[in-house]
Amino acid sequence: MNSEELVDALSGFALFADVGRADLDGLAHGFDEEWYSEGQRVLRQGFTGTGFHLIVQGEAGIVIDGEERTRLGRGDFFGEISVLLDEPPVADVVALTPLHCVVLARADLPEWLLAHPTVCLRMLQAALRRLRAANLWRS
Amino acid sequence: MAELAPAGPYPPGDYPVVIVGSGPGGLQTSYHLSRFGVEHALISSDDAPGGMFRRFPIFQRLITWTKLHAPVERGDPAYEWFDWNSLLGEEPDHRSVLPGLMDGTSYFPSRPEMEAGLRSFVDRAGIDCRYGCEWLSTRRDDQGFVLGTSDGEYRCRVVVFAVGMAEPWKPSIPGLDDVPHYVELKDAKHYADKTVFLIGKRNSGFELADGLLPWARQIVLASPRPARISVLARSTAAARARYLQPYEDHVLGGGNLVLDATIERVERNSDASTVHIRGTTRPGTMTIEADAVIAATGFSVPLGDLRDLGVVTFHQDRLPAQTPYWESASVPGIYFAGAITQGSIGMKKYGIPSNSAAVHGFRYNARLLARHIAEKHMGVSFPRPTLKPEQVVDHLLGKARRGPDLWNQRSYLAQVVEFSPDDGITDAGCVPLAHFVDVTGPDAVAITVETDADGDIHPALYLRRSGTVSEHLLGSDPLHNFESAAHRKAATALLTGLI
Numbered sequence: 001m002n003s004e005e006l007v008d009a010l011s012g013f014a015l016f017a018d019v020g021r022a023d024l025d026g027l028a029h030g031f032d033e034e035w036y037s038e039g040q041r042v043l044r045q046g047f048t049g050t051g052f053h054l055i056v057q058g059e060a061g062i063v064i065d066g067e068e069r070t071r072l073g074r075g076d077f078f079g080e081i082s083v084l085l086d087e088p089p090v091a092d093v094v095a096l097t098p099l100h101c102v103v104l105a106r107a108d109l110p111e112w113l114l115a116h117p118t119v120c121l122r123m124l125q126a127a128l129r130r131l132r133a134a135n136l137w138r139s
Numbered sequence: 140m141a142e143l144a145p146a147g148p149y150p151p152g153d154y155p156v157v158i159v160g161s162g163p164g165g166l167q168t169s170y171h172l173s174r175f176g177v178e179h180a181l182i183s184s185d186d187a188p189g190g191m192f193r194r195f196p197i198f199q200r201l202i203t204w205t206k207l208h209a210p211v212e213r214g215d216p217a218y219e220w221f222d223w224n225s226l227l228g229e230e231p232d233h234r235s236v237l238p239g240l241m242d243g244t245s246y247f248p249s250r251p252e253m254e255a256g257l258r259s260f261v262d263r264a265g266i267d268c269r270y271g272c273e274w275l276s277t278r279r280d281d282q283g284f285v286l287g288t289s290d291g292e293y294r295c296r297v298v299v300f301a302v303g304m305a306e307p308w309k310p311s312i313p314g315l316d317d318v319p320h321y322v323e324l325k326d327a328k329h330y331a332d333k334t335v336f337l338i339g340k341r342n343s344g345f346e347l348a349d350g351l352l353p354w355a356r357q358i359v360l361a362s363p364r365p366a367r368i369s370v371l372a373r374s375t376a377a378a379r380a381r382y383l384q385p386y387e388d389h390v391l392g393g394g395n396l397v398l399d400a401t402i403e404r405v406e407r408n409s410d411a412s413t414v415h416i417r418g419t420t421r422p423g424t425m426t427i428e429a430d431a432v433i434a435a436t437g438f439s440v441p442l443g444d445l446r447d448l449g450v451v452t453f454h455q456d457r458l459p460a461q462t463p464y465w466e467s468a469s470v471p472g473i474y475f476a477g478a479i480t481q482g483s484i485g486m487k488k489y490g491i492p493s494n495s496a497a498v499h500g501f502r503y504n505a506r507l508l509a510r511h512i513a514e515k516h517m518g519v520s521f522p523r524p525t526l527k528p529e530q531v532v533d534h535l536l537g538k539a540r541r542g543p544d545l546w547n548q549r550s551y552l553a554q555v556v557e558f559s560p561d562d563g564i565t566d567a568g569c570v571p572l573a574h575f576v577d578v579t580g581p582d583a584v585a586i587t588v589e590t591d592a593d594g595d596i597h598p599a600l601y602l603r604r605s606g607t608v609s610e611h612l613l614g615s616d617p618l619h620n621f622e623s624a625a626h627r628k629a630a631t632a633l634l635t636g637l638i
Binding site: 001002003004006022023025026027029030032033034035037040041044046047048049050051088098100103104105106107108115 | 310311362363364400401417418419420422451453454455456460462468469484486487488489490491550576577589591592608609610612
């Protein structure tokens, strides 16, 4: 996937729904790319130093104490909680298929969100949807 | 009658392993495979050893140091910590080759000194290579792989590509096809009294800017991402301090510019170019007239037909995706060595990459790769030293304090001790950390050296008990003394029940 194809992929994600193509081109360059084999752990429960990941292609599972709780796919993101709260992840994230992600390091995420408030809002909405789903599941 | 291949070592034929490439990654892998008794062929399209160092860096001095005067004697394996450029040797005469060839005017060796160092290592270690043999094609057969070369076909079970980040790479930008790449830079005098626009703010961009400072009328560096500086990013992958004079010129208002912008297009006029850019950290569009535009946009791996064979790539199609042991993530039996091993990203804690893009990182990867190939594919077994329970903490903390592999590949390579009911306590050697934490095995402990979010360098222990691995960070020390009473106490407490 070249940079143009990457921007094409990102432009279809809800997180960037309010970002124009030209701005998205610049924004995409801020990411690093990572690739994981099926079965490989991307985040590890209790391990420090993780980053913010956005899935470009593939599927990942959220696993807590060995039990898969939910699955994430194209356009979904993870790792933001441990980055923003400065705590190790409370779950493993495991590649269920070959997984292509773009990644922001811990130190870069807060500044990135402040520089892109519409993305920040979209991320907040996604987090609230997850919270609502978790509350419905518990009740 | 079949045409005979030219005379020389490793003629076309069947080999258990074939290594392609005679840069430092290929040489280091071949060296260790030989020491481990693994028959292999080493082939290269070049006519002499050295790889990229036969041509680059353009301004003729490396960014990796070799300290002629260090706290450890040359030849001691611990000296590797201070000598980032010599290849690893099992025998004293093969170690610390480069410092003996440096003139001492800088602790950054010149490109010719580095090239001479690699040649000297090859001579001392007796590494044979079939030079002038170009790898042209790849296909599978029942036994593994068939490599078509300019000298004929090589059949092998395992192939190691150590072909470097050697292919000039440019992003897809209108007009950039006509812009010369870093490798096509003319003599510095050519840029005298000219405005030079450099696309790229990594080391190659800053190298050119630094080299052209005495000549150019004005230098503009631009790329979308803000410049990452090594002393702030705590990474050798970021722009190194010795190239930062152009950046200081920009910051102090000296007239040269460092811009965060996407390059929208480059228009070539009769004797100049117009570069259209769009700000990223500071929105807005601009046009800049430049006498010369140069793409310092990096390199990719010359993968030939490997994509057609199923080798998956990432990083804008520039690097093959790899397992922690540098095997293609999608085609088993294909391995990579040298700077390509940066495609095995490891834990990348706090966003800090490994040093696998440079000799001081990938030389250790090559040693482990050779051992991995010997064990997994050739059935070679390596004796493991046993340890007494009272030796374990000293052993681990000593590795963290003095181990050049752990220091040069922080958060990436780990030293492992295993606790087995059958074999007792054994030194399992050095392994990729990402491998240790994700595989099952007997109870074990691994130690690493890591850099945290605040830049503190400290040891970390990874404990595997009953199949589950947990992380435990030990404290830092201003003198990097990881053998203090506090470190011993913390490590001993963590190993309760194992020692």
